[in-house]
Amino acid sequence: xxxxxxxxxxxxxxxxxxxxxxxxxxxxxxxxxxxxxxxxxxxxxxxxxxxxxxxxxxxxxxxxxxxxxxxxxxxxxxxxxxxxxxxxxxxxxxxxxxxxxxxxxxxxxxxxxxxxxxxxxxxxxxxxxxxxxxxxxxxxxxxxxxxxxxxxxxxxxxxxxxxxxxxxxxxxxxxxxxxxxxxxxxxxxxxxxxxxxxxxxxxxxxxxxxxxxxxxxxxxxxxxxxxxxxxxxxxxxxxxxxxxxxxxxxxxxxxxxxxxxxxxxxxxxxxxxxxxxxxxxxxxxxxxxxxxxxxxxxxxxxxxxxxxxxxxxxxxxxxxxxxxxxxxxxxxxxxxxxxx
Numbered sequence: 001x002x003x004x005x006x007x008x009x010x011x012x013x014x015x016x017x018x019x020x021x022x023x024x025x026x027x028x029x030x031x032x033x034x035x036x037x038x039x040x041x042x043x044x045x046x047x048x049x050x051x052x053x054x055x056x057x058x059x060x061x062x063x064x065x066x067x068x069x070x071x072x073x074x075x076x077x078x079x080x081x082x083x084x085x086x087x088x089x090x091x092x093x094x095x096x097x098x099x100x101x102x103x104x105x106x107x108x109x110x111x112x113x114x115x116x117x118x119x120x121x122x123x124x125x126x127x128x129x130x131x132x133x134x135x136x137x138x139x140x141x142x143x144x145x146x147x148x149x150x151x152x153x154x155x156x157x158x159x160x161x162x163x164x165x166x167x168x169x170x171x172x173x174x175x176x177x178x179x180x181x182x183x184x185x186x187x188x189x190x191x192x193x194x195x196x197x198x199x200x201x202x203x204x205x206x207x208x209x210x211x212x213x214x215x216x217x218x219x220x221x222x223x224x225x226x227x228x229x230x231x232x233x234x235x236x237x238x239x240x241x242x243x244x245x246x247x248x249x250x251x252x253x254x255x256x257x258x259x260x261x262x263x264x265x266x267x268x269x270x271x272x273x274x275x276x277x278x279x280x281x282x283x284x285x286x287x288x289x290x291x292x293x294x295x296x297x298x299x300x301x302x303x304x305x306x307x308x309x310x311x312x313x314x315x316x317x318x319x320x321x322x323x324x325x326x327x328x329x330x331x332x333x334x335x336x337x338x339x340x
Contacts, residue, residue, distance in 0.1 A: 027330050035323045042315040043096075047089045050304040050311075055081035092308065101309040106301045111309045115294060119313060121194065122283070122290035125206055126275045129213040133275070134268055137218050141225025142257055148230050157223070164219035168278050172212045172285035179208060191287040209279075209286045216282075217274050224267035228260035235259065262329060269325025273318055 055076045076082050083091070095102065101112040140156070147153045180188035186208050187193055193205035232238055233256040242251045280292035287293070291310060298306035
């Protein structure tokens with residue numbers, strides 16, 4: 001069977017293109033399999049970690065210590081806690097996959113209808129923060145890379161390092177002190193505005209939590225973008241473009257930043273994970289009615305079924321972000337990109 005040599009101008013032939021597409025497809029299937037296995041492992045760990053208590057202890061947490069033995073027994077039987085652990089895990093996992101996230105042992109209400117609005121608010125908060133962090137970090141990182149070693153670069157990187165050292169709680173309290181106490185322009189608490197306020201007040205309730213998440217997540221991505229842009233701006237092909245007299249913007253963004261896309265995509269994925277995990281603290285600082293606040297509340301009340309559901313939903317989001325990041329990184333891989 002004849003082979004397809006590369007064309008004289010360096011453009012790969014059909015066989016090379018098909019091979020690259022096959023590698024992309026195989027890599028995507030492999031990443032998807034790893035993601036599913038990761039979720040399965042997380043489900044096992046989550047269920048075992050939340051099943052340490054005996055069924056009677058779970059019933060006492062829900063009913064109160066003054067519950068009669070007959071009430072405890074009825075509660076255990078009603079929630080299927082008297083079955084063997086493997087059977088309970090299989091029943092829980094199959095129900096979760098079908099969309100049945102269980103019934104709260106604290107409120108005796110289905111968990112999914114109560115959790116979905118909170119999940120939507122959390123995703124909206126994370127998305128808004130992400131859409132601010134990414135372009136801001138790329139612009140600032142590229143600007144600092146062009147001024148590497150200058151006073152502005154040293155001052156900015158030092159400030160970002162200090163800002164990154166602050167935990168979410170401290171950053172949130174600082175945002176409240178500045179924007180709510182000192183300037184009095186934003187509400188310090190989000191729950192009231194979202195639940196009872198006008199659409200404008202509900203939108204305002206997102207601002208301070210989003211600002212806090214941006215301040216927490218931006219330093220990391222700026223540092224990665226700055227380092228990646230610096231390396232590509234010093235590369236031979238970028239300097240050759242500058243020597244040919246191309247405009248500075250074309251050299252920086254058309255050659256330098258395009259080559260730096262792979263580490264920036266990876267940094268964006270890690271930033272999105274950081275934002276999602278940071279909402280657990282930020283939502284409780286501002287009283288934001290999201291999934292992070294629900295998780296802390298469920299842990300405090302001993303609602304193990306709610307903890308299991310929230311943990312699995314959060315893990316699924318983390319795994320989905322990781323999968324999307326890996327697939328984008330494969331697409332931005334220079335060797336695969338040049339062959340497709």
